[in-house]
Amino acid sequence: MALHFIDESVTAVAGDTIALAGAEAHHAAAVRRVRPGETVTITDGRGAWIEGEVLSVDPSRVEIRVVRRENIARPTPRIQLAQGLAKGDRDELAVQAATELGVDAIVPWQAARSVSRWQGAKAEKGRARWQRIAREAAKQAHRAWIPEVDDVVTTAKLAARTQDADVVVLDPRAELPLTRAEPSHDRDLLIVVGPEGGIAPEELHALISAGARAAQLGDTVLRTSTAGPAALAVLNAVSGRW
Incomplete structure:
Protein backbone atom coordinates (compact mmCIF):
# COMPACT_ATOMS: atom_id res chain seq x y z
CA MET A 1 0.00 0.00 0.00
CA ILE A 72 -2.25 4.73 17.19
CA ALA A 73 -0.72 5.66 20.54
CA ARG A 74 2.80 7.08 20.68
CA PRO A 75 5.30 4.42 21.84
CA THR A 76 6.34 4.69 25.49
CA PRO A 77 8.89 5.07 26.82
CA ARG A 78 10.26 7.04 23.92
CA ILE A 79 13.68 6.32 22.42
CA GLN A 80 15.44 9.52 21.39
CA LEU A 81 18.67 10.08 19.47
CA ALA A 82 21.10 12.93 20.12
CA GLN A 83 23.12 12.98 16.91
CA GLY A 84 26.39 14.87 16.74
CA LEU A 85 26.57 17.16 13.72
CA ALA A 86 28.89 15.70 11.09
CA LYS A 87 30.36 16.81 7.79
CA GLY A 88 28.90 15.80 4.46
CA ASP A 89 25.70 13.86 4.77
CA ARG A 90 26.77 11.50 7.56
CA ASP A 91 24.39 12.96 10.12
CA GLU A 92 21.55 13.08 7.60
CA LEU A 93 22.04 9.39 6.84
CA ALA A 94 21.77 8.72 10.57
CA VAL A 95 18.51 10.68 10.77
CA GLN A 96 17.04 8.78 7.83
CA ALA A 97 17.97 5.31 9.08
CA ALA A 98 17.05 6.05 12.70
CA THR A 99 13.59 7.18 11.60
CA GLU A 100 13.07 4.02 9.59
CA LEU A 101 14.09 2.01 12.67
CA GLY A 102 11.58 3.74 14.92
CA VAL A 103 13.31 6.61 16.74
CA ASP A 104 10.76 8.84 18.49
CA ALA A 105 12.68 12.14 18.63
CA ILE A 106 15.96 13.50 17.28
CA VAL A 107 18.22 16.07 18.94
CA PRO A 108 20.92 17.76 16.82
CA TRP A 109 24.04 18.12 18.97
CA GLN A 110 26.74 20.75 18.36
CA ALA A 111 29.63 18.68 19.71
CA ALA A 112 33.13 20.04 20.25
CA ARG A 113 34.51 17.95 17.40
CA SER A 114 31.67 18.64 14.96
CA VAL A 115 33.08 19.98 11.71
CA SER A 116 29.65 21.23 10.69
CA ARG A 117 28.55 24.31 12.65
CA TRP A 118 24.90 25.33 13.00
CA GLN A 119 24.88 29.01 13.86
CA GLY A 120 22.37 31.79 13.26
CA ALA A 121 20.02 31.18 10.34
CA LYS A 122 21.88 27.96 9.50
CA ALA A 123 20.62 26.39 12.72
CA GLU A 124 16.96 26.63 11.74
CA LYS A 125 17.73 25.68 8.15
CA GLY A 126 19.55 22.56 9.33
CA ARG A 127 16.80 21.59 11.76
CA ALA A 128 14.16 22.02 9.05
CA ARG A 129 16.16 19.85 6.65
CA TRP A 130 16.48 17.08 9.23
CA GLN A 131 12.72 17.31 9.85
CA ARG A 132 12.04 16.89 6.12
CA ILE A 133 14.35 13.87 6.02
CA ALA A 134 12.55 12.36 9.01
CA ARG A 135 9.18 12.99 7.41
CA GLU A 136 10.11 11.26 4.16
CA ALA A 137 11.74 8.35 5.99
CA ALA A 138 8.61 7.93 8.16
CA LYS A 139 6.53 7.85 4.99
CA GLN A 140 8.78 5.18 3.48
CA ALA A 141 8.60 3.11 6.68
CA HIS A 142 4.80 3.48 7.00
CA ARG A 143 5.00 5.06 10.45
CA ALA A 144 2.01 6.67 12.15
CA TRP A 145 4.25 9.03 14.13
CA ILE A 146 6.86 11.31 12.59
CA PRO A 147 9.78 11.88 15.00
CA GLU A 148 10.20 15.51 15.98
CA VAL A 149 13.57 17.18 15.42
CA ASP A 150 14.50 19.55 18.25
CA ASP A 151 16.58 22.70 18.04
CA VAL A 152 20.34 22.17 18.08
CA VAL A 153 21.77 21.83 21.61
CA THR A 154 25.12 22.42 23.26
CA THR A 155 26.80 19.83 25.46
CA ALA A 156 25.57 21.67 28.56
CA LYS A 157 21.97 21.53 27.38
CA LEU A 158 22.38 17.90 26.43
CA ALA A 159 23.69 17.09 29.92
CA ALA A 160 20.65 18.83 31.43
CA ARG A 161 18.39 16.28 29.75
CA THR A 162 19.47 13.69 32.31
CA GLN A 163 16.83 15.27 34.56
CA ASP A 164 14.02 13.93 32.36
CA ALA A 165 15.50 10.92 30.56
CA ASP A 166 17.92 8.03 30.93
CA VAL A 167 20.91 9.21 28.88
CA VAL A 168 23.27 6.63 27.39
CA VAL A 169 26.43 7.79 25.60
CA LEU A 170 27.79 5.40 23.00
CA ASP A 171 31.49 4.95 23.70
CA PRO A 172 33.57 2.07 22.25
CA ARG A 173 35.75 2.11 25.41
CA ALA A 174 32.84 1.65 27.82
CA GLU A 175 32.53 -1.57 29.82
CA LEU A 176 28.72 -1.66 29.91
CA PRO A 177 27.16 -3.38 26.87
CA LEU A 178 24.19 -1.51 25.40
CA THR A 179 22.10 -4.67 25.79
CA ARG A 180 22.28 -4.13 29.56
CA ALA A 181 21.49 -0.42 29.49
CA GLU A 182 17.72 -0.76 29.38
CA PRO A 183 15.66 2.31 30.32
CA SER A 184 13.31 2.54 33.27
CA HIS A 185 9.64 2.07 32.43
CA ASP A 186 8.64 5.68 33.22
CA ARG A 187 11.50 7.64 31.62
CA ASP A 188 12.53 8.17 28.02
CA LEU A 189 15.86 6.81 26.79
CA LEU A 190 18.22 9.22 25.04
CA ILE A 191 21.08 7.71 23.03
CA VAL A 192 24.02 10.06 22.41
CA VAL A 193 26.20 9.61 19.30
CA GLY A 194 29.26 11.75 18.69
CA PRO A 195 30.45 13.24 15.38
CA GLU A 196 33.06 11.63 13.13
CA GLY A 197 35.90 12.73 15.42
CA GLY A 198 34.26 11.14 18.43
CA ILE A 199 33.21 12.62 21.75
CA ALA A 200 35.80 14.84 23.42
CA PRO A 201 36.95 13.66 26.91
CA GLU A 202 35.62 16.79 28.59
CA GLU A 203 32.21 16.27 26.97
CA LEU A 204 32.05 12.65 28.09
CA HIS A 205 33.00 13.75 31.60
CA ALA A 206 30.29 16.43 31.63
CA LEU A 207 27.63 13.98 30.50
CA ILE A 208 28.66 11.25 32.95
CA SER A 209 28.87 13.77 35.81
CA ALA A 210 25.31 14.85 35.02
CA GLY A 211 24.06 11.27 35.37
CA ALA A 212 24.51 9.74 31.93
CA ARG A 213 25.90 6.24 31.43
CA ALA A 214 28.45 5.14 28.83
CA ALA A 215 27.76 1.96 26.84
CA GLN A 216 29.41 0.19 23.93
CA LEU A 217 28.15 -1.54 20.80
CA GLY A 218 30.45 -4.53 20.53
CA ASP A 219 34.19 -4.30 20.00
CA THR A 220 34.22 -2.33 16.75
CA VAL A 221 34.08 1.42 16.12
CA LEU A 222 31.09 2.44 14.00
CA ARG A 223 30.68 5.52 11.85
CA THR A 224 28.52 8.32 13.20
CA SER A 225 25.97 7.49 10.49
CA THR A 226 25.79 3.87 11.65
CA ALA A 227 26.03 3.95 15.44
CA GLY A 228 22.62 5.46 16.19
CA PRO A 229 20.63 3.15 13.90
CA ALA A 230 22.59 0.13 15.20
CA ALA A 231 21.76 1.13 18.78
CA LEU A 232 18.10 1.48 17.88
CA ALA A 233 18.05 -2.01 16.41
CA VAL A 234 19.51 -3.40 19.64
CA LEU A 235 17.06 -1.47 21.83
CA ASN A 236 14.09 -2.46 19.70
CA ALA A 237 15.01 -6.10 20.29
CA VAL A 238 15.76 -5.95 24.03
CA SER A 239 12.76 -3.73 24.83
CA GLY A 240 10.26 -5.93 22.99
CA ARG A 241 9.37 -3.40 20.30
CA TRP A 242 10.43 -5.98 17.73
Missing part, protein backbone atom coordinates in the same frame (compact mmCIF):
# COMPACT_ATOMS: atom_id res chain seq x y z
CA ALA A 2 1.19 3.53 -0.75
CA LEU A 3 1.51 5.87 2.22
CA HIS A 4 0.80 9.59 2.05
CA PHE A 5 0.59 12.35 4.63
CA ILE A 6 -2.18 14.84 5.18
CA ASP A 7 -2.58 17.98 7.27
CA GLU A 8 -3.12 17.49 10.99
CA SER A 9 -6.42 19.37 10.81
CA VAL A 10 -8.08 16.61 8.76
CA THR A 11 -10.54 14.69 10.96
CA ALA A 12 -12.00 12.29 8.40
CA VAL A 13 -13.82 9.16 9.53
CA ALA A 14 -15.14 6.10 7.69
CA GLY A 15 -17.36 7.12 4.78
CA ASP A 16 -15.83 10.59 4.34
CA THR A 17 -13.95 11.68 1.23
CA ILE A 18 -10.61 13.40 1.61
CA ALA A 19 -8.24 14.82 -0.98
CA LEU A 20 -4.48 14.90 -1.40
CA ALA A 21 -3.28 18.11 -3.01
CA GLY A 22 -0.04 19.83 -3.94
CA ALA A 23 3.15 17.80 -3.61
CA GLU A 24 1.34 14.82 -2.05
CA ALA A 25 -1.09 14.59 -4.96
CA HIS A 26 1.74 14.82 -7.47
CA HIS A 27 3.69 12.13 -5.62
CA ALA A 28 0.66 9.83 -5.53
CA ALA A 29 -0.28 10.36 -9.18
CA ALA A 30 3.05 10.77 -10.96
CA VAL A 31 5.53 8.88 -8.74
CA ARG A 32 3.54 6.12 -7.05
CA ARG A 33 1.05 6.00 -9.96
CA VAL A 34 -1.94 5.11 -7.80
CA ARG A 35 -5.13 4.21 -9.66
CA PRO A 36 -8.85 4.37 -8.84
CA GLY A 37 -9.86 1.38 -6.76
CA GLU A 38 -6.42 1.03 -5.17
CA THR A 39 -6.11 0.91 -1.38
CA VAL A 40 -3.81 3.44 0.28
CA THR A 41 -2.88 4.33 3.83
CA ILE A 42 -2.74 7.90 5.07
CA THR A 43 -1.48 9.42 8.32
CA ASP A 44 -1.13 12.89 9.79
CA GLY A 45 2.14 11.89 11.43
CA ARG A 46 0.54 12.32 14.86
CA GLY A 47 -0.98 8.88 15.31
CA ALA A 48 -4.01 9.01 13.01
CA TRP A 49 -4.04 6.05 10.63
CA ILE A 50 -6.48 5.90 7.72
CA GLU A 51 -7.10 3.22 5.14
CA GLY A 52 -8.93 4.39 2.06
CA GLU A 53 -9.92 3.61 -1.50
CA VAL A 54 -8.73 5.88 -4.31
CA LEU A 55 -11.71 7.41 -6.14
CA SER A 56 -10.02 9.69 -8.68
CA VAL A 57 -6.48 10.61 -9.64
CA ASP A 58 -5.09 13.86 -11.01
CA PRO A 59 -1.60 15.34 -10.56
CA SER A 60 -3.12 18.22 -8.61
CA ARG A 61 -5.79 16.34 -6.65
CA VAL A 62 -6.30 12.73 -5.54
CA GLU A 63 -9.63 11.90 -3.90
CA ILE A 64 -9.89 9.03 -1.43
CA ARG A 65 -12.86 7.49 0.37
CA VAL A 66 -12.07 6.63 3.99
CA VAL A 67 -12.71 2.96 4.75
CA ARG A 68 -11.27 2.77 8.26
CA ARG A 69 -9.62 5.09 10.77
CA GLU A 70 -7.79 4.38 14.00
CA ASN A 71 -5.56 6.35 16.33
Whole structure:
Protein backbone atom coordinates (compact mmCIF):
# COMPACT_ATOMS: atom_id res chain seq x y z
CA MET A 1 0.00 0.00 0.00
CA ALA A 2 1.19 3.53 -0.75
CA LEU A 3 1.51 5.87 2.22
CA HIS A 4 0.80 9.59 2.05
CA PHE A 5 0.59 12.35 4.63
CA ILE A 6 -2.18 14.84 5.18
CA ASP A 7 -2.58 17.98 7.27
CA GLU A 8 -3.12 17.49 10.99
CA SER A 9 -6.42 19.37 10.81
CA VAL A 10 -8.08 16.61 8.76
CA THR A 11 -10.54 14.69 10.96
CA ALA A 12 -12.00 12.29 8.40
CA VAL A 13 -13.82 9.16 9.53
CA ALA A 14 -15.14 6.10 7.69
CA GLY A 15 -17.36 7.12 4.78
CA ASP A 16 -15.83 10.59 4.34
CA THR A 17 -13.95 11.68 1.23
CA ILE A 18 -10.61 13.40 1.61
CA ALA A 19 -8.24 14.82 -0.98
CA LEU A 20 -4.48 14.90 -1.40
CA ALA A 21 -3.28 18.11 -3.01
CA GLY A 22 -0.04 19.83 -3.94
CA ALA A 23 3.15 17.80 -3.61
CA GLU A 24 1.34 14.82 -2.05
CA ALA A 25 -1.09 14.59 -4.96
CA HIS A 26 1.74 14.82 -7.47
CA HIS A 27 3.69 12.13 -5.62
CA ALA A 28 0.66 9.83 -5.53
CA ALA A 29 -0.28 10.36 -9.18
CA ALA A 30 3.05 10.77 -10.96
CA VAL A 31 5.53 8.88 -8.74
CA ARG A 32 3.54 6.12 -7.05
CA ARG A 33 1.05 6.00 -9.96
CA VAL A 34 -1.94 5.11 -7.80
CA ARG A 35 -5.13 4.21 -9.66
CA PRO A 36 -8.85 4.37 -8.84
CA GLY A 37 -9.86 1.38 -6.76
CA GLU A 38 -6.42 1.03 -5.17
CA THR A 39 -6.11 0.91 -1.38
CA VAL A 40 -3.81 3.44 0.28
CA THR A 41 -2.88 4.33 3.83
CA ILE A 42 -2.74 7.90 5.07
CA THR A 43 -1.48 9.42 8.32
CA ASP A 44 -1.13 12.89 9.79
CA GLY A 45 2.14 11.89 11.43
CA ARG A 46 0.54 12.32 14.86
CA GLY A 47 -0.98 8.88 15.31
CA ALA A 48 -4.01 9.01 13.01
CA TRP A 49 -4.04 6.05 10.63
CA ILE A 50 -6.48 5.90 7.72
CA GLU A 51 -7.10 3.22 5.14
CA GLY A 52 -8.93 4.39 2.06
CA GLU A 53 -9.92 3.61 -1.50
CA VAL A 54 -8.73 5.88 -4.31
CA LEU A 55 -11.71 7.41 -6.14
CA SER A 56 -10.02 9.69 -8.68
CA VAL A 57 -6.48 10.61 -9.64
CA ASP A 58 -5.09 13.86 -11.01
CA PRO A 59 -1.60 15.34 -10.56
CA SER A 60 -3.12 18.22 -8.61
CA ARG A 61 -5.79 16.34 -6.65
CA VAL A 62 -6.30 12.73 -5.54
CA GLU A 63 -9.63 11.90 -3.90
CA ILE A 64 -9.89 9.03 -1.43
CA ARG A 65 -12.86 7.49 0.37
CA VAL A 66 -12.07 6.63 3.99
CA VAL A 67 -12.71 2.96 4.75
CA ARG A 68 -11.27 2.77 8.26
CA ARG A 69 -9.62 5.09 10.77
CA GLU A 70 -7.79 4.38 14.00
CA ASN A 71 -5.56 6.35 16.33
CA ILE A 72 -2.25 4.73 17.19
CA ALA A 73 -0.72 5.66 20.54
CA ARG A 74 2.80 7.08 20.68
CA PRO A 75 5.30 4.42 21.84
CA THR A 76 6.34 4.69 25.49
CA PRO A 77 8.89 5.07 26.82
CA ARG A 78 10.26 7.04 23.92
CA ILE A 79 13.68 6.32 22.42
CA GLN A 80 15.44 9.52 21.39
CA LEU A 81 18.67 10.08 19.47
CA ALA A 82 21.10 12.93 20.12
CA GLN A 83 23.12 12.98 16.91
CA GLY A 84 26.39 14.87 16.74
CA LEU A 85 26.57 17.16 13.72
CA ALA A 86 28.89 15.70 11.09
CA LYS A 87 30.36 16.81 7.79
CA GLY A 88 28.90 15.80 4.46
CA ASP A 89 25.70 13.86 4.77
CA ARG A 90 26.77 11.50 7.56
CA ASP A 91 24.39 12.96 10.12
CA GLU A 92 21.55 13.08 7.60
CA LEU A 93 22.04 9.39 6.84
CA ALA A 94 21.77 8.72 10.57
CA VAL A 95 18.51 10.68 10.77
CA GLN A 96 17.04 8.78 7.83
CA ALA A 97 17.97 5.31 9.08
CA ALA A 98 17.05 6.05 12.70
CA THR A 99 13.59 7.18 11.60
CA GLU A 100 13.07 4.02 9.59
CA LEU A 101 14.09 2.01 12.67
CA GLY A 102 11.58 3.74 14.92
CA VAL A 103 13.31 6.61 16.74
CA ASP A 104 10.76 8.84 18.49
CA ALA A 105 12.68 12.14 18.63
CA ILE A 106 15.96 13.50 17.28
CA VAL A 107 18.22 16.07 18.94
CA PRO A 108 20.92 17.76 16.82
CA TRP A 109 24.04 18.12 18.97
CA GLN A 110 26.74 20.75 18.36
CA ALA A 111 29.63 18.68 19.71
CA ALA A 112 33.13 20.04 20.25
CA ARG A 113 34.51 17.95 17.40
CA SER A 114 31.67 18.64 14.96
CA VAL A 115 33.08 19.98 11.71
CA SER A 116 29.65 21.23 10.69
CA ARG A 117 28.55 24.31 12.65
CA TRP A 118 24.90 25.33 13.00
CA GLN A 119 24.88 29.01 13.86
CA GLY A 120 22.37 31.79 13.26
CA ALA A 121 20.02 31.18 10.34
CA LYS A 122 21.88 27.96 9.50
CA ALA A 123 20.62 26.39 12.72
CA GLU A 124 16.96 26.63 11.74
CA LYS A 125 17.73 25.68 8.15
CA GLY A 126 19.55 22.56 9.33
CA ARG A 127 16.80 21.59 11.76
CA ALA A 128 14.16 22.02 9.05
CA ARG A 129 16.16 19.85 6.65
CA TRP A 130 16.48 17.08 9.23
CA GLN A 131 12.72 17.31 9.85
CA ARG A 132 12.04 16.89 6.12
CA ILE A 133 14.35 13.87 6.02
CA ALA A 134 12.55 12.36 9.01
CA ARG A 135 9.18 12.99 7.41
CA GLU A 136 10.11 11.26 4.16
CA ALA A 137 11.74 8.35 5.99
CA ALA A 138 8.61 7.93 8.16
CA LYS A 139 6.53 7.85 4.99
CA GLN A 140 8.78 5.18 3.48
CA ALA A 141 8.60 3.11 6.68
CA HIS A 142 4.80 3.48 7.00
CA ARG A 143 5.00 5.06 10.45
CA ALA A 144 2.01 6.67 12.15
CA TRP A 145 4.25 9.03 14.13
CA ILE A 146 6.86 11.31 12.59
CA PRO A 147 9.78 11.88 15.00
CA GLU A 148 10.20 15.51 15.98
CA VAL A 149 13.57 17.18 15.42
CA ASP A 150 14.50 19.55 18.25
CA ASP A 151 16.58 22.70 18.04
CA VAL A 152 20.34 22.17 18.08
CA VAL A 153 21.77 21.83 21.61
CA THR A 154 25.12 22.42 23.26
CA THR A 155 26.80 19.83 25.46
CA ALA A 156 25.57 21.67 28.56
CA LYS A 157 21.97 21.53 27.38
CA LEU A 158 22.38 17.90 26.43
CA ALA A 159 23.69 17.09 29.92
CA ALA A 160 20.65 18.83 31.43
CA ARG A 161 18.39 16.28 29.75
CA THR A 162 19.47 13.69 32.31
CA GLN A 163 16.83 15.27 34.56
CA ASP A 164 14.02 13.93 32.36
CA ALA A 165 15.50 10.92 30.56
CA ASP A 166 17.92 8.03 30.93
CA VAL A 167 20.91 9.21 28.88
CA VAL A 168 23.27 6.63 27.39
CA VAL A 169 26.43 7.79 25.60
CA LEU A 170 27.79 5.40 23.00
CA ASP A 171 31.49 4.95 23.70
CA PRO A 172 33.57 2.07 22.25
CA ARG A 173 35.75 2.11 25.41
CA ALA A 174 32.84 1.65 27.82
CA GLU A 175 32.53 -1.57 29.82
CA LEU A 176 28.72 -1.66 29.91
CA PRO A 177 27.16 -3.38 26.87
CA LEU A 178 24.19 -1.51 25.40
CA THR A 179 22.10 -4.67 25.79
CA ARG A 180 22.28 -4.13 29.56
CA ALA A 181 21.49 -0.42 29.49
CA GLU A 182 17.72 -0.76 29.38
CA PRO A 183 15.66 2.31 30.32
CA SER A 184 13.31 2.54 33.27
CA HIS A 185 9.64 2.07 32.43
CA ASP A 186 8.64 5.68 33.22
CA ARG A 187 11.50 7.64 31.62
CA ASP A 188 12.53 8.17 28.02
CA LEU A 189 15.86 6.81 26.79
CA LEU A 190 18.22 9.22 25.04
CA ILE A 191 21.08 7.71 23.03
CA VAL A 192 24.02 10.06 22.41
CA VAL A 193 26.20 9.61 19.30
CA GLY A 194 29.26 11.75 18.69
CA PRO A 195 30.45 13.24 15.38
CA GLU A 196 33.06 11.63 13.13
CA GLY A 197 35.90 12.73 15.42
CA GLY A 198 34.26 11.14 18.43
CA ILE A 199 33.21 12.62 21.75
CA ALA A 200 35.80 14.84 23.42
CA PRO A 201 36.95 13.66 26.91
CA GLU A 202 35.62 16.79 28.59
CA GLU A 203 32.21 16.27 26.97
CA LEU A 204 32.05 12.65 28.09
CA HIS A 205 33.00 13.75 31.60
CA ALA A 206 30.29 16.43 31.63
CA LEU A 207 27.63 13.98 30.50
CA ILE A 208 28.66 11.25 32.95
CA SER A 209 28.87 13.77 35.81
CA ALA A 210 25.31 14.85 35.02
CA GLY A 211 24.06 11.27 35.37
CA ALA A 212 24.51 9.74 31.93
CA ARG A 213 25.90 6.24 31.43
CA ALA A 214 28.45 5.14 28.83
CA ALA A 215 27.76 1.96 26.84
CA GLN A 216 29.41 0.19 23.93
CA LEU A 217 28.15 -1.54 20.80
CA GLY A 218 30.45 -4.53 20.53
CA ASP A 219 34.19 -4.30 20.00
CA THR A 220 34.22 -2.33 16.75
CA VAL A 221 34.08 1.42 16.12
CA LEU A 222 31.09 2.44 14.00
CA ARG A 223 30.68 5.52 11.85
CA THR A 224 28.52 8.32 13.20
CA SER A 225 25.97 7.49 10.49
CA THR A 226 25.79 3.87 11.65
CA ALA A 227 26.03 3.95 15.44
CA GLY A 228 22.62 5.46 16.19
CA PRO A 229 20.63 3.15 13.90
CA ALA A 230 22.59 0.13 15.20
CA ALA A 231 21.76 1.13 18.78
CA LEU A 232 18.10 1.48 17.88
CA ALA A 233 18.05 -2.01 16.41
CA VAL A 234 19.51 -3.40 19.64
CA LEU A 235 17.06 -1.47 21.83
CA ASN A 236 14.09 -2.46 19.70
CA ALA A 237 15.01 -6.10 20.29
CA VAL A 238 15.76 -5.95 24.03
CA SER A 239 12.76 -3.73 24.83
CA GLY A 240 10.26 -5.93 22.99
CA ARG A 241 9.37 -3.40 20.30
CA TRP A 242 10.43 -5.98 17.73
